[in-house]
Amino acid sequence: MLKILPSLLLAAATAAALPVSAAQLTPVETRWLNAAAPVLAYAKSVDLPIDIIVQPQAGPNDVPLAMGMADGRCKLVLSMRGNPQAETILDGVPDVQRDVLIEAMAAHEVGHCWRIVQGSWHALPAGFTEMGTEQADDPALLELSKQQRETRREEGYSDLVALAWIQRSHPAEYGRVHAWLQKVRDAQPHTHTSHDTRTWLRLAGQGAVFAGAGTPFEQVAPVWSAGLLHGE
Structure with a gap:
């Protein structure tokens, strides 16, 4: 899913969002980012400009993971806190099998970033x-x-x-x-x-x-x- 965020809105979201550090991330956020790490490392290797935003509170219609865009950079937005979808999207999946699905979701979002950066959206x-x-x-x-x-x-x-x-x-x-x-x-x-x-x-x-x-x-x-x- 792509979120096109206006610059001012994104600036406000960035200021309110927590820095991506292990000390301040929740266990759910840490797990999702760790699972997404191989995809994000690959994206960096092909020069995709991706920043990570962790929202302190999810909005009513936010999905757990989405790609935003502002000022020529992609924004991978995690909206986990207060968001029941962060758990229900993987309902029925054994815990040991969840990381590869999170990795696939991250790759999906990076696909959006690629299309926009290439000017092909x-x-x-x-x-x-x-x-x-x-x-x-x-x-x-x-x-x-x-x-x-x-x-x-x-x-x-x-x-x-x-x-x-x-x-x-x-x-x-x-x-x-x-x-x-x-x-x-x-x-x-x-x-x-x-x-x-x-x-x-x-x-x-x-x-x-x-x-x-x-x-x-x-x-x-x-x-x-x-x-x-x-x-x-």
Whole structure:
């Protein structure tokens, strides 16, 4: 999930947020950051500008982990305190199996950062053009549909990045991570919503689809394009 934070809002959030130090982090925050550490180290190695913000109190609609953007830098925002989702998102998962799922979630967020830094946010791949027309009496409905479509494509891309990362770093865990992500997406009440990435998940049932050379961000390109062609 991406959070576009205005500069002033982000500055205020940064000032209020706690410094990322072991002495002030909660056990849940420490666990999530430790699990995300390999992804964040890789992001640094490919020069992605990522800062970490720990919110002292989650808002009513905050997800535990999200990527924000301000002043040309990505902001990985942890909203764990007072947020029941920090625990419920992993309900039913044995404790020893949770870290790899947190790592996958971090890779998903880093996928958002990559797209924005590359100047590709909401852009279709080369050779693709938006086709077809939608009709509605209310222009606001058309704009909402467009926003959901663009967000769905970005979420699909980042779900694939998460899976490509797992295939790269924990190939033996690929099937389990894919099944968990499929379960999360299947829980949505409607199809073609902003986070309905099931078209891409169906195409990525096996980790072998990411066998190409390059970074995880590059490995997902053929599968992402195929999902666009399959009427996402």
